[in-house]
Amino acid sequence: MHHSRLAGFIIDCKTPDLEKAAEFWSAALGMELKPKEQESSPLYRQLMTGPDGLHIEVQQVSHESRVHLDIESDDIEAEVKRLEKLGAKRVQSIHTWCVMEAPTGQRFCVVRPQRTGIAAKENQRE
Amino acid sequence: MHHSRLAGFIIDCKTPDLEKAAEFWSAALGMELKPKEQESSPLYRQLMTGPDGLHIEVQQVSHESRVHLDIESDDIEAEVKRLEKLGAKRVQSIHTWCVMEAPTGQRFCVVRPQRTGIAAKENQRE
Numbered sequence: 001m002h003h004s005r006l007a008g009f010i011i012d013c014k015t016p017d018l019e020k021a022a023e024f025w026s027a028a029l030g031m032e033l034k035p036k037e038q039e040s041s042p043l044y045r046q047l048m049t050g051p052d053g054l055h056i057e058v059q060q061v062s063h064e065s066r067v068h069l070d071i072e073s074d075d076i077e078a079e080v081k082r083l084e085k086l087g088a089k090r091v092q093s094i095h096t097w098c099v100m101e102a103p104t105g106q107r108f109c110v111v112r113p114q115r116t117g118i119a120a121k122e123n124q125r126e
Numbered sequence: 127m128h129h130s131r132l133a134g135f136i137i138d139c140k141t142p143d144l145e146k147a148a149e150f151w152s153a154a155l156g157m158e159l160k161p162k163e164q165e166s167s168p169l170y171r172q173l174m175t176g177p178d179g180l181h182i183e184v185q186q187v188s189h190e191s192r193v194h195l196d197i198e199s200d201d202i203e204a205e206v207k208r209l210e211k212l213g214a215k216r217v218q219s220i221h222t223w224c225v226m227e228a229p230t231g232q233r234f235c236v237v238r239p240q241r242t243g244i245a246a247k248e249n250q251r252e
């Protein structure tokens with residue numbers, strides 16, 4: 001039996017200047033940026049939401065700007081299959097995550113656990 | 127001095143069948159739907175996120191499907207002005223809220239307080 005839940009969302013920004021984009025969203029949402037030297041990729045800046053907060057990141061992308069949701073799971077393949085049964089489509093696997101498309105058209109990602117406590121939450125509806 | 131913070135996000139769905147869209151997102155995210163008879167508009171279905179959770183709704187729209195963020199404030203005009211100084215643009219006022227566009231292109235809304243406790247949070251950076 002696997003677990004999954006909303007991890008948070010990613011603010012995808014089509015911009016040559018990730019720092020400027022991250023500064024805007026940090027100020028707009030009133031959330032400090034995680035120190036740059038703690039980031040594992042130059043394409044992301046994480047917003048600090050507190051220990052129980054959602055995982056929110058500003059990402060530099062080449063496609064049009066948007067906001068996408070992330071679903072975290074301790075078994076990505078099982079979660080992708082569950083979501084396929086609900087009507088979502090598998091778009092692409094990238095590194096450790098899977099990009100999917102909802103029946104209503106939004107792209108979203110199934111990712112490894114981003115926050116603590118995922119085992120307390122189960123999505124078993126199919 | 128006004129207050130503002132992230133209220134949550136709206137899953138905008140270009141669909142003739144809001145119920146079906148809401149059922150998908152409810153099952154995908156593992157969040158129950160607020161009873162339909164408690165909804166104040168036929169265009170929205172709210173997801174139940176718990177007392178401290180973000181405000182999440184599925185909305186039937188005529189534009190392309192997307193996800194948009196809401197910023198809640200106890201003074202919408204002051205908040206819109208603050209966000210304009212940060213580089214966002216005012217797009218349209220609708221009912222009680224204001225649609226804005228981020229410098230990075232995403233549309234988002236400034237709305238009246240959706241959750242309790244907003245006075246504890248201030249966004250004063252400009």
